[in-house]
Amino acid sequence: MISRSLILLVAGLLALFGVTTLTWSLAAAAPAEPGNQSNLRINEFMADNKNTLEDPDEPGEFPDWIELHNTGSTDVALDGLFLTDNPDRPTRFTITDGLTIPAGGFLIFYADNDPGQGPLHLNFALSRHGGFIGLFSGASETYIDSYTYGLQEPDVSEGRAVDGGESWRTFLTPTPGATNNFLPPEISNVQQMPPEPGISDTVTITAKVVDERGLASVTLFYMTTGVGEVAVPMTATGDLYSAQIPPLPDRALVGYYIVATDIDDLSSRMPRVTQQPFRYMVGFQAPLIFINEIVADNEGSLASPVDPTESPDWIELFNPGPNQVSLDGLFLTDSRNLPTKYPIPSGLTIPPGGFIIFYADNTSDVNDPDRALHTNFALSRDGEYLAIYAHAELEPIDEIEFGPVSPNVAWTRYPDGGDTWVQNACVTPGAANEVCDPQSHLPWVSN
Template structure:
């Protein structure tokens, strides 16, 4: 798993400035070697059908970067070992280079270095066009590698280690392989009480609670609510068997529940009082959990009466619908939809 020793982070830090009208300096984020596989037995084929070693370069900056004249090397004594052709990585993009020893630098095709990676561990660096400045390196050596297991940086680029699964050409994940099936929508507060029939509810007090039912902490960085409300998670994790509240408005939530500290927000939109679908997706866009709720249905606890104005089906007797109570998953092991 990941350490925090900071090794491999780029040695040279540079600050540049954005447009002249801005008074704030902007740090340009240089490319990094975000992931590599030194023993590729069955993970990724090159154009020849071979399972060659591969290296992933990530551009974390908000602008594209041209790598023409940059170098990759597995030797600290030969920094200009293999040169990039005129290729560009888009903003926040990725590029895979095969470390096959085939030495191919046609920008219109797959790129192949003139060296292979050692499974026993060695130096691996990304060098600037001057052939001397080490922008990023796994130094003095990356550790011994395992077949079809990639090594690289955490999603925030601050630590390095064995990755739970390979993601060549896309964002890395530091989560266990079952992370997507481990986080569930556990509680919804969607219909707040009103002082009177004509009074508006305080939608800032709405919230959604998530539960991690696994035995490992899970990072939610880049995860999103894509239906129901709109919210992208910051760099936050749910501890093993723990909980996290996502609030419509953090300040309003903490004022009402001052003892709850595991809360993030704020989201855009509101939860419908009449029912809708709430969907949680991972940073890769894969659906982690979906909940459809309603204020009435065949699973409620009483039949409609003469004052229910033609409502069909059973109606909730519990005060979750405008009575100040939330809708909660009873058993996190069961399907909640």
């Protein structure tokens, strides 16, 4: 095979003698000039693609992806270039000869570790925990472009704020295969009034929506049991947009989201596509109760009422209000994916300003009244998630993600029902919290 250096040498010599047209009998076309290839940039990527960009060669799959951009005014061939996720292996993936990016254009590579699917599928995948992306030139044996990234969020891309520019930003609305220069609309400050609608209430949804080049439409979409998705155009008062959801039957579960589209046909959704819609239940008022104290490594701070020789982990709930609160229909869980994991037995109440203790020992038995307060999960002393739910489709009544803890040391709200959590060596099960040797911490998940 004729080498690239020999081709360039012969072409240069012929040019000296006025020969400007040369045809080569080669399997592949001559590569683009290095100067043209230097105009290429890694422009955008996604390392945790859940639903944003579907694999055109394998529908139903959503691989991670890397977008290259040609910043120049002429087409650029990618012959002789490589992509990699390892700076010590610059030639990890050989880009197939013959691929070209037009002037000002873009090309997507799918980082799915499945190169057998075609020339745009890489032999490596990206890590959502952080990593490296490099575009390497075999001819010059240098990196044309590279980028080191950190932890990534699902369906959020990272890219250059301006195509080919120096600064990078995240894109809640990614733009694979398209320009980064025009930002999609920004939706913020979504409000619902009233917060807990009754059966006769019309619900007003408001949001602030802005766009640097101009909005084409802002629409509220809502849905409920037995009713398909309903679109309601939102009306503007300055940057504030509003629309209404009509009164619906008692206990109807309602979901809604907002879509804004600008004059460049770029759209944003709030909440994002990968997130659940905003929700409320008609006629439902969440009780005001708190997870108030947690011991996740009990070695004698509180004995089990069923077996005094056992010391299960425990959870204290607190009712700060002036009225008794029923726990009927509520759930405790240590998993976001299982919000109704432990159904609290019917008939339990918390008196005004009072407390109730649940024993987290994974010994729940619906047929044993003595174990009514024992959950079907245990706590981890290394820390975990804990929440109270009223419905699997609604936001939790209260939640916390707590960190590691020592034996017989509690995670405690101080004061009772307050926003601040402390690690507390003076546990107070079923009573007002008192703090000694405090180590103050903000809540890992706030209300």
